[in-house]
Amino acid sequence: MKKTLIAFVTLAILASCSKKESTGNVHITGNIKGLKKGTLYIQRIVDTSLVAIDSIKIDGNPAFESNITLDSPEMLYLFLDRGVTNSLDNNIMFFAEPGNITIETNLDNYISGAKITGSKNQELYEQYSKINSRFIDENLSLVEPRFRAIKRQDLKAVDSITKLQENNIKRKYLYATNFALNNKDHEVAPYIALAEIYDINFRFLDTIQKSMTPKVAKSFYGKKLTKYVGDLKKQQPTQTPE
Known part of the structure; x- marks a missing residue:
């Protein structure tokens, strides 16, 4: 009985985590080769300013993931706070739309080296x-x-x-x-x-x-x-x- 209860609680936790991870209709995954530490911000333009709608901490693992909700396709920005130097090469524009989007790039050529897939727009x-x-x-x-x-x-x-x-x-x-x-x-x-x-x-x-x-x-x-x-x-x- 005790084992059954533990198994049930475990499944409930996994289901809860899975539900949390899948929140939103835009699933963004990616990798920034060479990045060891920093923070990524997914931003959108509100009025005339860039506003963060999600943030992702990078600590050792350059892979990242985010789930956001958009009513319709929209141009977003992936801003990298390197934490050490202020670089102009730190904001990738990408046309997000519902579905799965992948962004792959590297630390040295953050913008020019970006490859974005999964969005027709x-x-x-x-x-x-x-x-x-x-x-x-x-x-x-x-x-x-x-x-x-x-x-x-x-x-x-x-x-x-x-x-x-x-x-x-x-x-x-x-x-x-x-x-x-x-x-x-x-x-x-x-x-x-x-x-x-x-x-x-x-x-x-x-x-x-x-x-x-x-x-x-x-x-x-x-x-x-x-x-x-x-x-x-x-x-x-x-x-x-x-």
């Missing part, structure tokens, strides 16, 4: 970022030549480089718009519209907002885009009939 965002980085690099490559042209007062060269920069920005915005429209059935679409091209011509944002599928329109970023477009619409000049 993350996969799409990485595709977008790969092409978008080319526009960023091209713009950076024009900064120094333009500065030199200004310094030597070569107005013709300044004008030429300025036009190249403006054309690059137009191509960047057009790419972001087309990417959002082509992926209107994923939450990455309204996110890109809000984070990357919020200052584009109103009609492009309006088109992206109207193209969203009902599921995406009800999501966190879908609602934000709808509100943003609605606010912009109120600011648009009214056209009087001729």
Whole structure:
């Protein structure tokens, strides 16, 4: 009888632990190679600040696990407090969504070495970022030549480089718009519209907002885009009939 009671209590404890571990609809696991000690914080943006929604202590074992709840897919951040030095290379962006997500990286290349799997929105965002980085690099490559042209007062060269920069920005915005429209059935679409091209011509944002599928329109970023477009619409000049 005593053994039966002990066995029952043990099973109850295990069941309780299992239930606690599975709390939440987003299960995040990962490994940070080379990390011996520190604290990981899973953060989200609230208003304009990063707020921690979970913390994980690392002490010897670089593997980590977290269970959180999200109403819809959302861009989160995995912040590493190294405990010794303050590094700029300490916050990994990842597009979280319900299901199992894995984040693997290393201490030396915490951001650039990160490999994130298990999220379709993350996969799409990485595709977008790969092409978008080319526009960023091209713009950076024009900064120094333009500065030199200004310094030597070569107005013709300044004008030429300025036009190249403006054309690059137009191509960047057009790419972001087309990417959002082509992926209107994923939450990455309204996110890109809000984070990357919020200052584009109103009609492009309006088109992206109207193209969203009902599921995406009800999501966190879908609602934000709808509100943003609605606010912009109120600011648009009214056209009087001729």
